[in-house]
Ligand code: HEM
């Protein structure tokens with residue numbers, strides 16, 4: 001039984017995600033959670049596999065490279081890197097809001113719009129740097 | 134629970150029953166993540182060649198090995214806290230919550246230990 005039920009079954013539930021009107025603030029909010037959880041569930045197992053494969057020697061590493069170098073693997077890597085840069089920009093936004101700044105409506109909206117754009121630009125810059133090196 | 138003052142009556146009633154400590158840990162590890170992930174991202178960009186010999190050479194340097202061990206600690210801790218919030222928010226049943234939290238701890242301590250052991254064995258030249 002949930003906490004809510006134990007306390008007072010008559011307490012109402014609020015409408016959830018699907019009922020809210022989409023806007024930039026709501027988008028960065030839910031993206032922060034989705035990218036954080038995505039990295040935790042997909043990115044960290046990949047990191048563990050990568051480190052384990054390096055430690056296990058060239059053959060194990062070759063398996064890792066052939067899987068992650070495939071088109072599907074590259075898609076996952078690009079996805080994880082985007083998740084990181086998105087989570088980083090929305091996380092930095094969290095830091096600003098945590099110190100009590102940036103709540104003015106226009107400024108708050110401006111950074112909600114900017115965060116995903118900066119996230120995509122950083123992802124593109126990262127892959128350009130990796131591939132052009 | 135408290136003594137009938139308004140704050141006393143609501144304290145501890147959130148999904149997690151406590152929070153400020155968790156919240157602070159999430160911030161401290163987030164700062165660690167910011168520094169250490171930036172190091173990893175820049176290293177990736179400078180590496181260019183992702184062949185075994187190349188990554189091995191990079192990871193045997195003391196600075197890279199230390200940074201990646203710290204990264205594993207900071208990021209795993211942060212992600213473990215983050216997933217706990219997810220479980221607390223969306224899992225209503227107390228038993229499910231307990232089971233998933235236990236599973237999270239096993240997965241994160243196990244995965245983290247393996248990752249750190251891997252870096253140490255690379256740095257100490259286990260299998261070149
Ligand atoms: C579209 C609108 C919504 C978005 C984008 C959203 C997103 C999020 C995110 C990202 C978090 C976790 C991070 C944080 O605390 O900032 C969160 C927490 C939470 N949300 Fe929402 N949410 C929305 C609407 C709602 C609604 C309608 C409810 C009520 C049922 C709700 C209930 C909660 C609760 C209880 C938490 C946990 C707060 C805490 O313990 O810190 N959310 N939401």
Ligand code: HEM
Nearest residue numbers: 033036037039040088091092094163166167212215216218
């Ligand atoms: C630049 C580095 C990072 C920064 C600045 C950062 C910042 C943050 C902050 C401030 C929160 C708390 C949000 C809240 O209280 O609502 C958070 C949540 C979270 N982070 Fe990070 N983080 C970083 C990297 C990472 C990485 C690398 C991972 C995963 C591997 C990760 C996974 C998570 C998860 C799962 C959550 C919980 C999301 C939620 O349910 O609301 N973070 N991050």
